[in-house]
Amino acid sequence: MELHTMHEQLTGRLERQELVSATISQPRLKSNDIKRIKLKPVEIKNSYYIQFEYQHEHVLKHKNLTVVEAAAELEKLFGEFRQGLFQFTDEKIQVQLSKKFKVSWKSEQTETKAAELSHNRKKQYLLEDGIPYPFLVRLGVQNADGKVKKQKYDKFRQINRFIEFIDDSLVHLPKDRTVRILDFGSGKSYLTFALYHYLRIEKGLDLRVTGLDLKKEVIEECRRIAEDLQYEQLEFLVGDINDYNEESAVDMVVTLHACDVATDMALSRAVKWNASVILSVPCCQHELNSQLAAPELDIMLQHGLIKERFSALATDSIRAELLSLVGYETQLMEFIDMEHTPKNILIRAYQTGKKPAPGQFERYQEFTKLLSAQPFLENELREFL
Ligand SMILES: C[S@@+](CC[C@H](N)C(=O)[O-])C[C@H]1O[C@@H](n2cnc3c(N)ncnc32)[C@H](O)[C@@H]1O
Incomplete structure (x- = not known):
């Protein structure tokens, strides 16, 4: 033609x-x-x-x-x-x-499909308000007939947004074997359950999911819920991300609001396992705030509030760049609207094995030098850089 x-x-x-x-x-x-x-x-x-x-x-x-x-x-x-x-x-x-x-x-x-003109309409969620999902009912997000509780609507929105990212990453996951997924700092594990529900129950993937957290009581409660729901391929472990060396290969690593460098620990584990997909929403980054010293930026950094926000943004930029330098196609994306939580940057990284661009590492070094930054993650990934 x-x-x-x-x-x-x-x-x-x-x-x-x-x-x-x-x-x-x-x-x-x-x-x-x-x-x-x-x-x-x-x-x-x-x-x-x-x-x-x-x-x-x-x-x-x-x-x-x-x-x-x-x-x-x-x-x-x-x-x-x-x-x-x-x-x-x-x-x-x-x-x-x-x-x-x-x-x-x-x-x-093909079968007739309707064009969904969703931009100005009610948001179409992958999980729908009004349909009872056993895990959301059990976690107290929905009541028994599927209505999302008013005070849990933000959580519902967050879970749905997260599932959108999971859905997008499906193509990067293996189809011919059990998919291994780790959620680090899983806490009450809303997202871990959501991920399991979506990939296992709705998409029928063969997978094994582990949620890991320091908090024993919280993990015990998650175990009870998983057992009640008969989520057999979902386990919860008490432990520190930094000591977790059980795996040799993992396909997907997720973290949501794992505090401070716990996010970096999770990212470095993911790289070492050569995970195909990383989805990480960081939280309360203090590391860089205490290191930051850049006279050129004093007009900004003299204000404590600005310094704190700048540190958080610089930290996520550094994380994204480091992931890119070790072969990940990395994007920083809006996780959820600012009005719902200020912790709204999601790092999405897919392993593509691509080589860094000429001069990319040098530019990275200039940037960290400018800020007097010694990123935890850089240290963790030194052998790959
Ligand atoms: C803010 S909560 C987020 C929980 C959950 N991901 C969520 O979004 O609902 C952060 C969790 O990370 C856990 N955490 C922090 N540092 C950790 C570490 N080094 N190892 C394991 N878990 C950690 C905390 O115990 C806490 O439950």
Whole structure:
């Protein structure tokens, strides 16, 4: 098929508002900063737009475009990318462009799917309010008929957001063997149960999940709940992250609000086990706050409040950079809106084995030198850097 025919075909479907979702990938140049682009329709103030989500190496950027703008943007993108996967309302289309821009077009009829214009509508959660999920009822988030308790709504939102991240990472998990997952500093383990429910009960994955925490009574209660729910592949252990050396290979490591350097301990364990997926929401970072000394930044750092926030942001940036330097595609993402908790940065890292860019380590060193920072995680990962 010729390129202009492909554009006509795609534009027609966009104009008829048939798009459900799409992914544009395979940049022609490896150096392209954008790795893939996801498309979905959104409704903003009663108008139809197509949202383009540009996945850069470390950040996600979004643009909402009208159909005409979207068609032009697609044309531009197919100058730089070679593959497009489109789900339209009743048709799946895969286009593959050759080096010389010849188009291979594969189309397959699918069941009718509704385009979800979720942008301005009530948020569609993966777990729904009104449907009783045994673990949420048992943890006191829902009452017996599935209604989320008013005072637990933030927790419900947080659990749902976390499951969205779990869902996104599914493609990075092995399909041919038991998936090994560790939740470090699992505490009351809302997320550990949620993760188990979603991956085991809803997705049917063969997995083994361990929640680890210092607090004996909390862990004992989690064990009772897991037993009551007959979650046989979920175990809870009392222990210190730093002493946990039981594993040789782990597929996914998660931490949510593990205090201070407990997050770094978990990250370094994950790297040493070569975990494919890391999802980590840090908490109360004090380490850098006590080290920070940068006369160039005194105008900021003279204020205790700013210094504290700056330290937290710098710490997460350093963590992301270190993970990137040891072969992870890493992004810092908003975990949950600021209005619900200020601890809202999630570090998402997928092991890709990619080599650091030329000069990346030197830039990292300049940055830590500027701040007089001696990051715990750098020390932990020294053998990999
Ligand atoms: C703020 S709570 C978060 C609990 C849970 N992840 C959640 O989000 O609901 C932090 C947990 O990390 C645990 N923790 C802190 N340092 C730890 C360590 N070195 N080893 C194991 N657990 C640790 C604490 O006991 C606590 O339960």
